[in-house]
Amino acid sequence: xxxxxxxxxxxxxxxxxxxxxxxxxxxxxxxxxxxxxxxxxxxxxxxxxxxxxxxxxxxxxxxxxxxxxxxxxxxxxxxxxxxxxxxxxxxxxxxxxxxxxxxxxxxxxxxxxxxxxxxxxxxxxxxxxxxxxxxxxxxxxxxxxxxxxxxxxxxxxxxxxxxxxxxxxxxxxxxxxxxxxxxxxxxxxxxxxxxxxxxxxxxxxxxxxxxxxxxxxxxxxxxxxxxxxxxxxxxxxxxxxxxxxxxxxxxxxxxxxxxxxxxxxxxxxxxxxxxxxxxxxxxxxxxxxxxxxxxxxxxxxxxxxxxxxxxxxxxxxxxxxxxxxxxxxxxxxxxxxxxxxxxxxxxxxxxxxxxxxxxxxxxxxxxxxxxxxxxxxxxxxxxxxxx
DNA sequence: TTGCATGATTTCTT
DNA sequence: AAGAAATCATGCAA
Numbered sequence: 001x002x003x004x005x006x007x008x009x010x011x012x013x014x015x016x017x018x019x020x021x022x023x024x025x026x027x028x029x030x031x032x033x034x035x036x037x038x039x040x041x042x043x044x045x046x047x048x049x050x051x052x053x054x055x056x057x058x059x060x061x062x063x064x065x066x067x068x069x070x071x072x073x074x075x076x077x078x079x080x081x082x083x084x085x086x087x088x089x090x091x092x093x094x095x096x097x098x099x100x101x102x103x104x105x106x107x108x109x110x111x112x113x114x115x116x117x118x119x120x121x122x123x124x125x126x127x128x129x130x131x132x133x134x135x136x137x138x139x140x141x142x143x144x145x146x147x148x149x150x151x152x153x154x155x156x157x158x159x160x161x162x163x164x165x166x167x168x169x170x171x172x173x174x175x176x177x178x179x180x181x182x183x184x185x186x187x188x189x190x191x192x193x194x195x196x197x198x199x200x201x202x203x204x205x206x207x208x209x210x211x212x213x214x215x216x217x218x219x220x221x222x223x224x225x226x227x228x229x230x231x232x233x234x235x236x237x238x239x240x241x242x243x244x245x246x247x248x249x250x251x252x253x254x255x256x257x258x259x260x261x262x263x264x265x266x267x268x269x270x271x272x273x274x275x276x277x278x279x280x281x282x283x284x285x286x287x288x289x290x291x292x293x294x295x296x297x298x299x300x301x302x303x304x305x306x307x308x309x310x311x312x313x314x315x316x317x318x319x320x321x322x323x324x325x326x327x328x329x330x331x332x333x334x335x336x337x338x339x340x341x342x343x344x345x346x347x348x349x350x351x352x353x354x355x356x357x358x359x360x361x362x363x364x365x366x367x368x369x370x371x372x373x374x375x376x377x378x379x380x381x382x383x384x385x386x387x
Numbered sequence: 388t389t390g391c392a393t394g395a396t397t398t399c400t401t
Numbered sequence: 402a403a404g405a406a407a408t409c410a411t412g413c414a415a
Contacts, residue, residue: 239394239411294395301406
């Protein structure tokens with residue numbers, strides 16, 4: 001620190017005569033009051049410059065000794081001050097051209113992405129927000145499969161850890177290198193003119209270099225996240241057929257509600273629950289509400305597009321529900337004979353009482369008519385939409 | 388390998 | 402926001 005202060009002092013106040021001046025470069029007057037003094041100074045400067053110029057021709061020991069001598073020379077501060085001023089002037093003109101660069105947009109993009117993915121930024125959650133974001137991006141069905149979800153999070157945490165370790169390493173290396181260079185420059189400032197601004201500039205250069213290395217790290221981290229994310233989403237996209245039982249439950253509901261095949265949110269939940277119980281496709285496989293919605297969406301559109309093709313299926317399920325209804329009625333009758341009257345069936349399956357009591361065939365014709373427009377309400381509109 | 392079935396996603400409409 | 406329609410991508414039987 002005293003070195004720096006000394007340099008500042010040299011820069012700010014010391015002139016060639018060795019006395020404090022008004023600041024800035026103060027050359028001796030061309031016609032000094034004392035001619036012999038001026039001549040002496042000139043000789044001194046010539047002498048010191050000669051010594052500096054020849055120092056490289058000498059052996060290390062000789063140079064070392066000479067260096068000490070130069071440091072103690074009475075004209076040294078003055079010469080040092082002049083050199084500093086000259087350097088500062090040239091340095092300023094160079095710096096004007098290379099500094100004040102705007103923030104790198106690519107770096108900003110990378111930073112934003114890492115922040116959004118939960119890799120950079122505060123530790124909390126460890127990418128839970130990112131997983132949720134990925135879930136939201138991949139549509140309603142996402143975010144329900146906890147196995148894939150936790151897998152994604154685990155991998156993201158891994159990436160996060162690697163990223164932070166590497167970043168820390170880079171920062172440490174950067175600091176070490178900066179300290180080293182600063183020490184070196186301070187050391188050198190004893191023998192050559194180095195201003196604090198120059199040191200600062202050098203530090204900036206080092207930081208820029210290290211941030212460009214950091215950018216590479218950020219870039220590869222982003223790539224890793226993108227790969228993980230695409231894999232995660234691809235895995236979700238992989239289609240697996242529902243089990244036969246699940247399809248049966250959904251079909252039963254669909255054909256028994258053909259007049260209005262739009263299950264409410266509660267009904268969807270119920271169906272999802274029911275399907276999940278019967279599904280046996282593997283560990284962790286469940287049918288979600290959004291999958292039920294997908295299924296009904298697909299079913300409605302495909303049924304509407306080709307009613308003929310689904311006729312057989314419709315008959316089958318209508319017969320099935322009719323049988324169920326008959327059983328239910330029989331049970332109800334039996335109940336009414338033995339106990340007080342109770343509701344034979346609960347839940348969505350028996351909502352459409354009128355439908356249940358029709359004969360399978362009649363009902364199908366009726367419902368087919370509904371879809372083809374031969375039934376008053378609800379039916380497809382002129383543009384083909386239901387309702 | 389091919390064609391159909393089917394779950395999921397995307398885009399558009401209401 | 403929910404649903405329709407189109408499309409994608411995969412499963413599966415022939």
